[in-house]
Amino acid sequence: MPTKPETPQRTDVLVSARDLEVTFALSGSSLARLFGRDTGSVRAVDGVSFDLHRGEVLGVVGESGSGKTTLGRALMGLVRATGGELRYDGKDLTGLREGALRSLRTELQMVFQDPNAALNPSMTVETAVGHPLVVHRLASGGELKKRVVASLERVGLAPVERYLSKYPSDLSGGQKQRVVLARSTILEPKLLVADEPISMLDMSVRAKILQLMLDLRDELGLTYVYITHDLASAKYFCDRVAIMYLGRIVEIGPTAEVFADPKHPYTKALLAAVPDPDPSRPPAEDVLGGEIPDAAEPPRGCSFHPRCPAAFDACGWESRDLVAMLEEHWLRTGVDTYAEESERISNLSDVGDNPDEAHLRPGGGATSKELYQLVERLRSEQPDAAHWQSVSDVSDTGSEVVVRYVEAAEDPRLRPAGEHQEVACHLY
Amino acid sequence: MSERSGGAPALSVRDLRVWYGTDRGPVRAVDGVSFDIEAGQTLGLVGESGCGKSTLGRALLGLLPAGSKTDGEILVDGTDLSSLPDKERRALRGSRMGMVFQEPMTRLNPLMRVSQMFDEALGANEPSLSKTERHDRALDVLRRMGIPPTRWSSYPHEFSGGMRQRIMIALALVLRPRFVVADEPTTALDVLVEAQIIRILADLRRDYDTAMLLITHNLGIVAEACDRVAVMYAGEIVEIGPAREVFGQPRHPYTRDLLGSTISLSTDGLRYIAGAPPDLVEPPPACRFHPRCPDAMRVCQERYPRWTSGPADTEAACWLLERDQLGEDEAAPLERERIADADEA
Numbered sequence: 002m003p004t005k006p007e008t009p010q011r012t013d014v015l016v017s018a019r020d021l022e023v024t025f026a027l028s029g030s031s032l033a034r035l036f037g038r039d040t041g042s043v044r045a046v047d048g049v050s051f052d053l054h055r056g057e058v059l060g061v062v063g064e065s066g067s068g069k070t071t072l073g074r075a076l077m078g079l080v081r082a083t084g085g086e087l088r089y090d091g092k093d094l095t096g097l098r099e100g101a102l103r104s105l106r107t108e109l110q111m112v113f114q115d116p117n118a119a120l121n122p123s124m125t126v127e128t129a130v131g132h133p134l135v136v137h138r139l140a141s142g143g144e145l146k147k148r149v150v151a152s153l154e155r156v157g158l159a160p161v162e163r164y165l166s167k168y169p170s171d172l173s174g175g176q177k178q179r180v181v182l183a184r185s186t187i188l189e190p191k192l193l194v195a196d197e198p199i200s201m202l203d204m205s206v207r208a209k210i211l212q213l214m215l216d217l218r219d220e221l222g223l224t225y226v227y228i229t230h231d232l233a234s235a236k237y238f239c240d241r242v243a244i245m246y247l248g249r250i251v252e253i254g255p256t257a258e259v260f261a262d263p264k265h266p267y268t269k270a271l272l273a274a275v276p277d278p279d280p281s282r283p284p285a286e287d288v289l290g291g292e293i294p295d296a297a298e299p300p301r302g303c304s305f306h307p308r309c310p311a312a313f314d315a316c317g318w319e320s321r322d323l324v325a326m327l328e329e330h331w332l333r334t335g336v337d338t339y340a341e342e343s344e345r346i347s348n349l350s351d352v353g354d355n356p357d358e359a360h361l362r363p364g365g366g367a368t369s370k371e372l373y374q375l376v377e378r379l380r381s382e383q384p385d386a387a388h389w390q391s392v393s394d395v396s397d398t399g400s401e402v403v404v405r406y407v408e409a410a411e412d413p414r415l416r417p418a419g420e421h422q423e424v425a426c427h428l429y
Numbered sequence: 430m431s432e433r434s435g436g437a438p439a440l441s442v443r444d445l446r447v448w449y450g451t452d453r454g455p456v457r458a459v460d461g462v463s464f465d466i467e468a469g470q471t472l473g474l475v476g477e478s479g480c481g482k483s484t485l486g487r488a489l490l491g492l493l494p495a496g497s498k499t500d501g502e503i504l505v506d507g508t509d510l511s512s513l514p515d516k517e518r519r520a521l522r523g524s525r526m527g528m529v530f531q532e533p534m535t536r537l538n539p540l541m542r543v544s545q546m547f548d549e550a551l552g553a554n555e556p557s558l559s560k561t562e563r564h565d566r567a568l569d570v571l572r573r574m575g576i577p578p579t580r581w582s583s584y585p586h587e588f589s590g591g592m593r594q595r596i597m598i599a600l601a602l603v604l605r606p607r608f609v610v611a612d613e614p615t616t617a618l619d620v621l622v623e624a625q626i627i628r629i630l631a632d633l634r635r636d637y638d639t640a641m642l643l644i645t646h647n648l649g650i651v652a653e654a655c656d657r658v659a660v661m662y663a664g665e666i667v668e669i670g671p672a673r674e675v676f677g678q679p680r681h682p683y684t685r686d687l688l689g690s691t692i693s694l695s696t697d698g699l700r701y702i703a704g705a706p707p708d709l710v711e712p713p714p715a716c717r718f719h720p721r722c723p724d725a726m727r728v729c730q731e732r733y734p735r736w737t738s739g740p741a742d743t744e745a746a747c748w749l750l751e752r753d754q755l756g757e758d759e760a761a762p763l764e765r766e767r768i769a770d771a772d773e774a
Binding site for chain 1: 477478565568569572575577578579580589591592619620621622623624625627628646647648649650651652653672673676677687688690691692693694695696697699700701702705769770771773774
């Protein structure tokens, strides 16, 4: 049984990111664009900082929408950073022109999630694997063939003659991913960004491809960024992990420490949710509810606060959370209560418009006093809930009920916690 | 909920076979499969891709493509579905049997509000219900699935992937079918959303009297949401029993290696099964796993293994379990060619 190799000595930094930002503009109507009106934007990567050491495997773990793929593409120069700094081997990638970036790409390579989409169906294995050498005009003729054969052998596609003239459709999923790995390592790059390289593969093949990637690292001295939503493979494969949520790193540290003693409530929730085939391990008790919010309208303060089981009053509660709280309340109490109570609020759809204060207007023949009583009753049911703790004032103006929130603390930054971990959470 | 018919299983499958015609001959995708699922129980069906799991699930519902043939019995409340004409069988889909698919994104009509979908499903299958009864029944099941009442008249695109899968499950359950086939219901979802759906599926056993076949490649899901598990290899079930027993003490080498190749949080070394599932046009003779089995003996390529019962209601088909009845020659290790690294699925 192959075992995990020792982590090589960390001598120096290959990639360093400081407050890296990638923002995509939302395309509004053509009129809005014509008049230069702001149509809003999505911060896919929102102030990310980390160092990647030579020979290291850094895991970037998060759910879809966490910005992990965009971060990986930014490292490749496939999307341009819109802010912050990204240094590769001392060179700043953010300001580099396309031509200079292209020659750098012999050192930076990427492996994509879906090997079916990453391979051109009309290219044979030989053409596909040799393509990077042709594109960068590094080899041709006999030399090209020699290097293709060597690269295929390195990824275990041997005897090579069996595979050279095959098309992707002749290969199994695992074999296709081996071809993709042969293609991305033929230039002997320094950095390989692997975006979910095993998630599309059959489970019996995943371990083999992961082992191959470890072997390649040892043979070629690669540095990996391993992007995944699968914590189990990250735990085995990575030296360090960065947990991302809505464009930010919420926790980063050595894999062993993060998994043994997760600090951020999000990391804890993720770990508790991993299904385990071991029948002696009791099933997860509380599964975190909710889903990752829309990055175009991130929550105030810490963006994890609406789902966080440990959140308190300073975490950034806002009027939108009042609507979510009402929805949860009706989910618990059932159809009849919902029919009766929701009628008393006439503007449920725009309650969340102003984050600092929620304006509830009475409807269905109810007076604002009755609505006020409803809000107060709900508050008295869970006076200790973080959401109600952050409400500074509920008032009845006679025409509407206003719920005001305390000012949110700053969005938490990464701070040291534990021995080598860093966590972005107000608890630390 | 639905009446139980005196302890008989809700679904009983006997010697089910499915084959497809190809240029090279028939593909035996499902080959002699038998199992029972009791009302209110979930049977997990696991195995690598290409072992016939999805074909089996679709065969139960009569959703196989043209060009396939089915043989054997599918008994629901004593009625053999496989002998019914297509039209009668179609009438049972929805009311007696339901399906939850892998991709909730593509399975909901984008032009219908969620409330309309439920109204239509209930109206078509249970015409005796009044409008209010239809409404109440839909709302009740949606609420149990965690869809807030404020969203009941939204369109599918207004929901996230996890919410859409909840709606799919609710749509299957609102008709109170005798059994539901869920084919990889969480594969397209994120870790936390997946955990939420697993929890819902696990709770269904308590709230509804539906029998469920849960097809998945994720053994962790089986451990958390299934009562029993069937391990399928090359069109056949090789081991079946309570999930705890089968995963705690696997008796078939395929089950053992499948568990071993799963990367979990307790993984401390990478193990895998050499090779890939066989081509089902010409499957290997006798035990189909023998070319990949690290423990194969000479008998494994000559004679079919028999089913043997193990502790706590487990059953497995493997010669290792009957080793004491084999001659020395038959029990000798099987000599085979080494399987190349890249021969894989």
